[in-house]
Amino acid sequence: MAISIRPYQPADEEAVENITYRTGFKGEGLEGRDYFNDKRLFFMIFIAYYAHYEPEHFFVAVEDDSQDVVGFICGTTNTPRQEKRFALTMYWRIALRALFFTSWRSPKTFKTLLGLGKVLPDMREKPANPVDIHVEYPGHLHINVLPEYHHMGIGTNMISHFEDHLKCLGIKGVHLGTTSRNHKAVPFYKKHGYAIVKEASTAIHPVFKEISFLTFAKKLTSE
Ligand SMILES: CC(C)(COP(=O)(O)OP(=O)(O)OC[C@H]1O[C@@H](n2cnc3c(N)ncnc32)[C@H](O)[C@@H]1OP(=O)(O)O)[C@@H](O)C(=O)NCCC(=O)NCCS
Structure with a gap:
């Protein structure tokens, strides 16, 4: 089977939203679980920003025969700037949807969301070692x-x-987050030269008990 990688196009959004939902639970699907029932909101929290505001760093894997989108990779070259832009462009959209749609349609999802809101700042801002992740590895x-x-x-x-x-853009390093229970992603990143630079033990929700959030990072230039 032949697969090509090409830049993201707006018409790919629905396929990307589906892939996000089908792989978003510790690397597995969220379909049929009470944990997070709002597929659109899940996409808005984790991926929509990149599609809408940094599409120049968004690529999809497409099956040549069918032209179906079967995977994607996206991110940023500048994490501090991305976090500020995310706060300005996405927080209010996420809050509106969560309050006026998700909270009444899926109270359990709303509860998960509240847990997520509590731990995200902690996951982002407390490196476990003195390396400043955003300086050494500005992309994610x-x-x-x-x-x-x-x-x-x-x-x-x-x-x-x-x-x-x-x-090509001169970015000196890149990082990413995953969970210790993601049995495919952890060996994947290690195989590709990524090392753990931060580990945060936290509990968004009972389903995340005894799971830690790992930040992996890799230098891209010798500088
Ligand atoms: C992590 C992920 C992107 C890997 O993509 P992939 O196309 O399956 O990866 P590759 O086929 O290129 O595999 C490369 C390496 O990844 C690891 N890997 C991939 N699938 C694996 C599996 N089923 N079990 C264990 N390791 C696996 C192995 O180290 C593999 O090397 P090997 O072929 O020498 O065994 C994919 O599993 C995925 O999308 N998972 C769900 C979403 C996710 O977890 N994203 C990242 C974390 S947020």
Whole structure:
């Protein structure tokens, strides 16, 4: 099966939203779980920003025959700037949807969201070692491949493509977050030269008990 990587286009949004939802629960699908029932909101929290505001750093993996989008990689070259822009452009949209749609349609999802709101600042701002992650590794990324296409080399091709893209832009390092229970992502990042620079033990929700949030990072230039 031949797969190509190309820049994201607005018409890819629905496919990307589906992939995000089908891989968002410690690397597995959120379908059919009480934990988070609002697919659109999940996309708005984690991925929509990149599609709408930094599409120049967003790539999709497409099956050549069908032209179906089967994976994506996205991110930023400048995490502090991205966080500020995310706060300005997305917080109010997320809050409106959560309050006026999700809270009455899925109270359990709303509860998860409140837990997420409490721990996200902690996950972002307390490095476990003196390295300032945002200075040493200013870029960050998210990568997701549809489960039926896992372990076929698609993630490897996308992450190499993304790293080359960042290197061409002179970005000296990149980081990302995942959970210790993500049994595919952890070996994937290690294989690609990423090292753990931060570990945060926290509990968003009972389903995350005894799971830590890991920040992986990799230098892209020798400087
Ligand atoms: C992590 C992910 C992007 C890897 O993509 P992929 O296309 O399956 O990766 P590749 O086929 O290029 O595999 C490369 C390496 O990843 C690891 N890996 C991939 N699938 C794995 C599996 N099922 N079990 C264990 N390790 C696996 C292995 O180290 C593998 O190397 P190997 O072939 O020598 O064993 C993919 O599993 C995924 O989308 N998961 C769900 C979303 C997610 O967890 N995203 C990242 C964290 S937020």
